[in-house]
Structure formats: structure tokens, C-alpha cells
Amino acid sequence: MKTVLLSVLMLLSGVYASSQTPVYMDESRPLDERVEDALSRMTLKEKVAIIHAQSKFSSPGVPRLGIPELWCTDGPHGVRPEVMWDEWEQAGWTNDSCTAYPALICLSASWDPELSYLYGKSIAEEACFRNKDVLLGPGVNIFRTPLCGRNFEYFGEDPFLTTEMSLPYIKGVQDNGVAVCVKHFALNNNELNRHTSNPVVDDRALHEIYFPAFKAAATRGDAWSFMGGYNLFRGEHASYNPYLMNEVLKGEWNYGGAVISDWGAVHDTPSAVNGGLDMEFGSWTDGLKAGQKNAYDNYWLANNYLVGLQDGTYGEDVLNDKVRRVLKLTMRTAMNRNRPWGEMVSDAHRQSCRQIGAGGIVLLKNDKGLLPVNPAKHRKIAIIGENAIKMMVVGGGSSSLKAKYEITPLEGLKARFGKVADIVYARGYVGDVSGEYNGVTTGQDLTDSRSKEELLAEAVGCAKSADLVIFIGGLNKSPHQDSEDTDRLDYNLPYGQNELIETLYDANPNLVVVNVAGTGVAMPWAKKVPAIVQAWYGGSEAGNAIADVLSGDVNPSGKMPYTLYATLDQCGAHRLGDYPGTKTTDRFGNEMWDIPYKEGIYVGYRFTEKNNLKPTFPFGHGLSYTTFGYGKAVLDKTEMEKDGTLKLTVPVTNTGSVAGKEVVQLYVRDVKSSLDRPVKELKGFSKLEIAPGATAIAEFEITSDMLSFYNPASKSWEAEPGTFELLVGSSSADIRSKAKFTLK
């Protein structure tokens, strides 16, 4: 009788959509309804089980209800190879080699939102093929200091560029049924002491510099999950920081997705329960201590939490909120039956990898038109430097990948020029011979027993004998370079490269320096060396992408996503002397490092411009093999109503002889304001492809958001009436046309 009654009730309440499909399984029903249905069927134990890991990268779902496991993967440059269930070491699969995509800093340097979408789509296809549900990326932390070990995984120093270049990536990933996990919210701006850093940041800098990309991901981007940082803020860990997670993300921004901890970022149960964290991953457990069968029961959000729920320490409402978010994430991904199967290392992926790699390369300097390489003149080409032969996909921390293949720069250049020019190679220095991360090896043996003098002599001889010298050096992904968990120790290039570059220049001034790195470095030789190229970690197609640009097959169109400071002292974080902060203790008596962000909103070009400092290359800088002439910037009106809009148009002509792309940049200057404001701020950009002799029009819509600042007194964004200047240019330091208007 009871069963009959229950069935009737279930039918009436719509639990069954059709005869057999329960509501939570029925993809035609609204997501929230499905979530509520699933939640109502779960036991307390099942609820607790679903909000923490069961292995290094997965959570268990609800087996009894057929709700599948949720599988995460790094992220953000490709799909991480399979590790053991309980260990970081390799599982030893032979079918998990991926296409390694260029580092996100390269994507950002393309200033091309279409490439960003393509990147997201491609990497999601690889994730689908590997049956992964949550891709741990993109990272949208701001490049505050060039020493930060993870700048290569982020989008540079500007909040607007970071926002506009990360949103299409997010869409590309999620359009394919894979969730992004936007990381590391918030203020994970250095790796040194990353578990104990406690940035002290004013509200204005938070809202104007460090929050915008996260806010956009949560609101405009509808990112399905977020990852908290390891660091602290206001003395509380970021991954369950009541201010960051509850007040800002889930409160002000009304975020409905799931908050995932960084791996091992959780330290106690009450804080994790109440601080807005929804899922715990990567905690270090010692199952033996508590005598559990499963070490994961010792997670902070596991048995400890369950006991607290049972004895009334914690209420079920907070738990239900977490479970709802995790169910939603699972339904959007693992339970999406329409998710594509995906593909791995397909021709399309090889191509998109190469296209993005070449699209992000920045031509910093090209005196006397030394580039592109001209085989008619450059019959013998000397390629020098370790980064010409070093594989770079392995290393750098959690973004390290097992690539199906990786083309080094020397291989790419040989493939492109080998038949038309004589190519000779000399290493010049021995830097880093490592080629292993977490059990993945490059297979390269880079050991070299020659002395410094022998290496130098060979390189100089090689340079002297050639018509063109291409030095390919920079950083790599070993500790204290571009690598997670450590910051760089020095702004200079390592391994004596500065001296080597000077010596090579003396030997042969037809010198091109290709700097392969993911963050800023000093270039004391920049005035001398005629051609400088900023290449990044290009992933599988790195060498081909470099060859594409050096040959002119692809006309360079990347622009710097950060200021290339001449010295570290030009960077606010260092000039004002607050890096890496002061040692203190948190409320539990644990070590903590207060880092006052004394420069406030003046990060990157905002700082150099305010202080009249001249960097080696400014933010937004990048040349082409053609030239662009800017016409007059014209506004449709000279006055803007409050909350109104204006239209700005700027004609740009390709005045050279080859087709090219120009990133037209729009900066806004508030001529007079009640609060101090940067000289100007990036508020728009448009990448135009223009044939030789042709003119294209860059169009911008001017809205009041672009004019406003965050007023910490009123806790709101304000656009003050008065005069504004719109500065349109080819870089932050190369403004070609201006227009003015008044905001009423």
C-alpha cells in the first residue's frame, strides 16, 4: 500500500518525466529541477561523499543513483596525462599523449579573441576524448611582478586584456560540454611562499585590477567552476575565504557554479564548511592515523564534516548548497549525453596549435628590415642557443604535459629553411638539462660536458661564418624560471646569456634574438641588437610557429601583454619594496607573509606611465613586416549622456607591401577626476586584417563602464561627468589619434 501511494505521489510531483526516466536524468527538464530531484534522493553520507575527492583528480558521484564520477584535469594548456589513483606519478597509459597548446601568455599576446575561442574549443575536444569533465583553467591572475613563476599560465598585466582574452576560451571549452575551472581566485600573484602569502590590497585595486577577469568569468562567462588560490587574504585562506567566496563571488556576483579548492589548499573543517568552498581536492591525507579504509575519508570535508552534521555542529542547508552546485557541475558535463566524443592530436589540432603559436609571437624590434629571413641574402644561417633545441612542454608544474610530439625551434627552422640555406647550430651555453616532470620525460639527453669557453668559441665561430645569426634563448620551465611553486630569483636572463648575446653581436651584428620565455626579462642589449622576437612556450608546434614568423609565412601581429621593464625597479611591486613581504602569523599561529600591494591600482603600464619610467618595450607593443597608417579617430557625438553610448571609428591603412594584422588599441583617459587615476587605461582593442594598400575601419562603442573607476568610499563604480580623451594607437606608448568628449 505504502509503495503504491509513493509511486502515485512521485508521478503527481513529476519525479518521473516519462515512464522510467527520473527527473534528474531527464535532460529536457530545467537544470535546477533536476538538481533538486537528485538532491532529494541523496543520503547525508552521499552528500558528503560528492563534495570531496576520491582520487587525485576525481570525485565519486552517487553510484546508487547512477550519477557518475566527476573527472578533473589540468589545464590549462592541454590535457594532463593520467596519474595513478592515489599518487602524482604516472599511471603509465600509452594513449594519453595530447596536443600541447601554447602557454596562455602567448594566447593573450595574440590579442585575438577568435584564436582564444579556437584554443578553448580544441582543448575541450581533447578533454572530451579523454573523458574529462572539468578543465583546470584558465588562470586569470594578474602579472604583478615579472618574477612570478606562473605568469606564463596567465594573460598578462592588464585586467581588460585578461578579461577579453579569457572569455572566448571559457566559451570554447564549455560549448563542448567541458567545464572550465577559473583559477586561482584571488590574488595568487607570486609563487614564492604561495601557501602563506597574505596580500594586503586596497579595495580599489581589488576591483579595478585583480577582480575584473574573475568577475567577468563568473557573470558574462558563466564559468561552471572556480578554483580558489593557495594564498591567504585578510588572514583567511583564499579557497574558503568568507569575503572572496561568500561575499564577493557568490554574493555580489551571484555566482551559481561550484568552488573547488586548489589541490591541498584546505586546512580545517569549520573554515572550509563556512567559507564558501564546495569541493575539496588534493588534500594530503594520512588514512592510517584515523584508521579509515579510505584515506580520502580524512579530507576536511569528509568524515569530520559528516560527524559534525550528525551531531548538529553544522546545518544541512550549507551542505545542500554545496551539493547542488556539484550536481549542477556534474549534470552540465559528465551527465551531458550530447557531449561530443572529441578528438586527440587531430590535424585540426596540429593546425590550431601552430596558428595560435604564430599568432602570439611578438616582433619587438626589426631594424633595417633584418627579418623576415631572406634566403637569397641569408645563405648561411647560424642558430645558437639552448632553447633552439630544448623541449619545453615538460616542466613548469601542474601545466606540464605529455605531448604526442614537440617540434623544437631548430627542427622548425630546419624544416623551413634547410633546403634553401645552410643551417649551422651551436649551443653557446649549457643551462638546464632536465627533461622530466612527474615521471614524464622528454626523452632528450641534453648533457654536454664541454667547458664554457669551448661552447663560447664554437658559438662565436659559427656566428662569424654566417650571414645571419638567430640566437634562441630565454628562460625554461625548471624551478626559479617559468615554473609553479617558485619565483625567479633574478630579472636577468640566466646562464650568462646577456654576455653571450653581446659577444655574438660583436662577432656578427646581423643578429636576431628570439626570447623564449613566459614572463619579462631584462634586455640590456636591446638598443644594440637589430632584431628581437618574443616567442613563448609554443607547445607541440613551437618550432613551426617560430619558423612561420621568422620566414614571413605568417606576418607577426602579436602585442606585448605586459610591460617589458628595463629593470625590475620599474615595476611597482619592486620599486616600492614590498616583495616578498613581511613574515608574521595567521590566526592559528602559522607562518604568514603580509605583502602590502603598495602600488595599488598602478600595476604594469599604469605604474611606468604615472612615474615617467621608460621600459624597454611598452605594453601593447609589437611590430609587423608591414606598416600601418592611422587616420583620424572620429566620434559620432561630442557629448555623452549618463548611461549613453558613443561610437568611435578609426580608419587604419596598410601602408606596406604585404598583408598584415594590426591590433588597434583604445585607451581612455579621464582628464580630471576626484580620485587619482592612471594616465590612461586599455578599454578596447580590435584586430584587423588588412591587405596592402587597403583601409579597414576599427569601430568601438564607448559605454560608461569604460569611463568609471571604483570608488572605495561608496563601494561602487562611478563615471564622473567631465572631459574624457580616447587615445587610439598601436601600443600604449604609440598613440596615433585622439578624440575628446564630455560626459554629462
Ligand code: BGC
Ligand atoms: C595548482 C593548480 C592545479 C592543481 C592540480 C595545483 O598545485 O596550483 O593550478 O590545477 O595543482 O594539479
